[in-house]
Amino acid sequence: MHPFQIDIPQRDLDDLYERLDRARWPDQMPGAGWEYGIPRDYLMELVRYWRHEYDWRTAEARLNEWPQFTTTIDGADIHFAHIRSPEPGATPLLVTHGWPGSIVEFTEIAGPLTDPRAHGGDPSDAFHLVMPSIPGFGFSGPTREPGWEFRRVTAAFAELMRRLGYQRYGVQGGDWGSLISRELGRTRSDQIIGVHLNLLPRSAVTEEPDADLLARLSPAERDRTLASWRRTQEWDRDSGGYAAIQSTRPQTLAYGLTDSPVGQLAWIAEKFKEWTDSPTRPEDAVDRDHLLTNVMLYWLTRTAGSSARIYYERAHSDYWEASPEPSAAPTALAVFPRDNFIPVRHIAEQTNNIVRWTEFDRGGHFAAMEAPELLVGDIRAFFRQLRAQLPD
16 A cells, blocks of 8 residues: 555646647537537636636645545556544445546545544544545556456455555445445455445336336336436437447547547536436536646546546457346445436346435436435445344
């Protein structure tokens, strides 16, 4: 374990500013909104803010308030923040981000989770937080060899927790973090206390439901099943292109995103609009500076390509098309309405031990940034529920 502090050379920032100043802009279809992609006028204004008002050094200092470390596991450099709670009885919790996210997502939840007493909460709900960057992402990248799909990441994170001395711990995640967290619960039931997710893989309707299935469901479940199917159809038609590219040619994509900060910003900011509870632009749902700090971790570490490779490794694995293997780990799902897919409980329960299912009326894919108080409350309630079930 090696102590780590973020310290970006000024020359890297100067290079960024020069590139932003020299950006070449494409034309735009007259009258188009977000349908063709991120609108040029909006992106130009966001780039202006990035260049002249956003302060990386302030963001860097805030991230450096977290104790951070690096270690090498299975040939990969793993960067992580490790925040121990002041409460001695705190529960260890591994929290994992996804794409196009980073540990920046957890800026607003880290304090309330580690020190609830200081945030108006019950000290018995405290957690020791471990927040790693997935291999290939940010300061855990780039990876130097193929094969870093989510099962390999799962094994690396289990080893990380072992090195930190945590024999029993909880896990939490969304996006890729949900796959990794679920896999930890499925394969390491002797170590995992519980699995809290804000996205559950393979829980949406992916094939048109037939009349026999719909007849067996309650009216509410029938409506949700049909809504889930419609959302999946919309996704396949309008939103899956990024994943197809990253699953097939991540290296080709990497040249443009690594050379152009405007390209990198557009690639990520579009998802913060489409995947959040934001009617007009990403800032309706997430803090603009947090969005840019997240983009900076991709830009400054040149990990656009290596972070995309997890899609390629998944698509070319020998297990991805198979049905999910059942998990017996106690699992909670926090459902935010503007996430990419609509989960259906009768599907989720086929392969997961669902003990808590909470549906919220706002929020989307980046729950820790959009609705941190809702996510924190649900994490606390889930692990409190599990503690109450333990024998005296």
